[in-house]
Amino acid sequence: MRITMIGSGYVGLVSGACFSEFGIHVTCVDKDSAKIDRLNAGEIPIFEPGLEKLVADNRAAGRLIFTTDLAAAVRGADAVFIAVGTPSRRGDGHADLSYVHAAAEEIAEAIDGYTVIVTKSTVPVGTGREVARIIAKTRPAGDFDVVSNPEFLREGSAIGDFMRPDRVIIGTESERARAVMRRLYRPLFLIETPILFTSLETAELTKYAANSFLATKITFINEIADLCEKLGADVHDVARGIGLDGRIGAKFLHPGPGYGGSCFPKDTLALVRTAADAGAPARIVEAVVDINDRRKKGMAARILRACGGSVSGKTIAVLGLTFKPNTDDMRDAPSLDIVPALQAAGATVRAYDPEGMGEARKLLRDVTWCDDAYEAMDGADAVTIVTEWNEFRLLDLERAKGLLRRPVMVDLRNIYRPDEMLAAGFRYLSIGRAPVGFE
Numbered sequence: 083m084r085i086t087m088i089g090s091g092y093v094g095l096v097s098g099a100c101f102s103e104f105g106i107h108v109t110c111v112d113k114d115s116a117k118i119d120r121l122n123a124g125e126i127p128i129f130e131p132g133l134e135k136l137v138a139d140n141r142a143a144g145r146l147i148f149t150t151d152l153a154a155a156v157r158g159a160d161a162v163f164i165a166v167g168t169p170s171r172r173g174d175g176h177a178d179l180s181y182v183h184a185a186a187e188e189i190a191e192a193i194d195g196y197t198v199i200v201t202k203s204t205v206p207v208g209t210g211r212e213v214a215r216i217i218a219k220t221r222p223a224g225d226f227d228v229v230s231n232p233e234f235l236r237e238g239s240a241i242g243d244f245m246r247p248d249r250v251i252i253g254t255e256s257e258r259a260r261a262v263m264r265r266l267y268r269p270l271f272l273i274e275t276p277i278l279f280t281s282l283e284t285a286e287l288t289k290y291a292a293n294s295f296l297a298t299k300i301t302f303i304n305e306i307a308d309l310c311e312k313l314g315a316d317v318h319d320v321a322r323g324i325g326l327d328g329r330i331g332a333k334f335l336h337p338g339p340g341y342g343g344s345c346f347p348k349d350t351l352a353l354v355r356t357a358a359d360a361g362a363p364a365r366i367v368e369a370v371v372d373i374n375d376r377r378k379k380g381m382a383a384r385i386l387r388a389c390g391g392s393v394s395g396k397t398i399a400v401l402g403l404t405f406k407p408n409t410d411d412m413r414d415a416p417s418l419d420i421v422p423a424l425q426a427a428g429a430t431v432r433a434y435d436p437e438g439m440g441e442a443r444k445l446l447r448d449v450t451w452c453d454d455a456y457e458a459m460d461g462a463d464a465v466t467i468v469t470e471w472n473e474f475r476l477l478d479l480e481r482a483k484g485l486l487r488r489p490v491m492v493d494l495r496n497i498y499r500p501d502e503m504l505a506a507g508f509r510y511l512s513i514g515r516a517p518v519g520f521e
């Protein structure tokens with residue numbers, strides 16, 4: 083089988099590489115010729131564990147190629163995936179579909195023979211029908227079907243998520259298109275992955291509903307964490323206590339500085355707008371969006387509190403900048419609110435992130451960039467953990483204490499235990515648990 087992936091960003095690249103690992107011939111297309119040149123030179127433009135090897139192996143096997151020539155890549159393909167960006171449109175939060183629509187037109191001009199056009203990008207409900215309309219208008223005699231096949235890939239574990247998903251959603255009314263999709267996902271049928279066949283609209287909405295639900299779950303536990311702080315309860319015990327109820331489930335109940343990344347902020351906002359336009363307001367998700375925004379903005383206040391109420395003239399070491407570990411992605415990362423707020427309050431920031439500093443340098447100003455966690459802590463008045471990279475989980479606390487001017491740690495990811503930090507002589511403030519070491 084032959085497929086084409088339009089858009090070689092995060093979703094297109096990971097999905098393309100994984101399909102080629104299934105034994106399918108995959109051509110990944112992108113308009114950005116510099117990106118295609120890099121990929122053809124064996125360079126991977128994003129940081130994703132395992133991706134470099136997967137791409138290299140499948141390129142060597144001749145199953146994965148990269149090109150800027152969309153028309154050539156589409157001719158003869160059994161399926162063409164649209165995996166271009168759908169950023170939030172400036173001003174109104176609606177997903178910007180200009181790239182999707184442009185891709186649909188170009189695909190329409192190039193198809194020859196029956197082709198399944200698959201939307202992989204997260205797109206608002208109704209986009210699949212619109213793509214079908216655009217293609218039919220551009221190529222009235224074109225033989226094609228449109229399918230919605232949303233991705234559920236987590237950055238940092240995207241390959242595992244693709245190869246062993248909880249489910250695959252395939253939205254189309256066409257039996258012919260279903261047969262093509264069944265063949266593409268055959269390796270997952272063999273491992274008994276639930277594959278749900280739905281209508282186009284249902285598949286599109288399922289993606290938004292899944293991400294909005296997960297964002298809601300995180301926001302719920304974040305609010306419970308705040309309540310724990312007021313009432314002297316421990317949020318981890320509460321999370322475990324509720325998570326053991328099979329109806330609730332233990333995952334996505336880890337409190338933190340608020341969710342970020344390329345999906346949750348954008349998808350929750352898009353669901354809110356879609357629901358409002360449809361006359362069925364999604365009030366819970368509206369609240370989630372608002373609470374999460376405020377949470378990220380309010381995080382710096384915790385650091386001020388740990389520093390006695392002011393950080394003016396003080397130096398703060400910030401460990402971790404990306405929205406989560408194992409990625410270099412800075413999109414909507416809490417650090418983008420926290421660092422400027424600390425600076426506005428008069429602090430000097432020394433920061434370190436294992437993979438995110440290249441991106442962070444473009445987004446944050448006047449930061450002293452450090453080569454490791456210890457260099458960041460050298461001479462700082464407090465250290466804050468903003469992203470839970472593994473290398474921050476086992477810091478040499480004696481060494482850290484020797485480097486810091488004051489032994490103050492604000493752990494926004496709860497990767498240390500209050501009792502061990504107290505024993506190590508730290509003043510330690512975390513999320514949803516009583517602070518320790520402060521008089």
Ligand code: UDX
Nearest residue numbers: 233234235236237334335336338341342343345405406
């Ligand atoms: C998410 C979805 O999980 C994935 O299925 C989807 O298709 C794309 O969006 P991703 O954005 O890569 O994936 O990251 P995820 O691991 O889901 O985390 C999102 C954000 O929530 C991060 O900022 C993370 O720190 C935060 N989070 C997650 C919490 O604060 N607590 C949790 O318990 C889990």
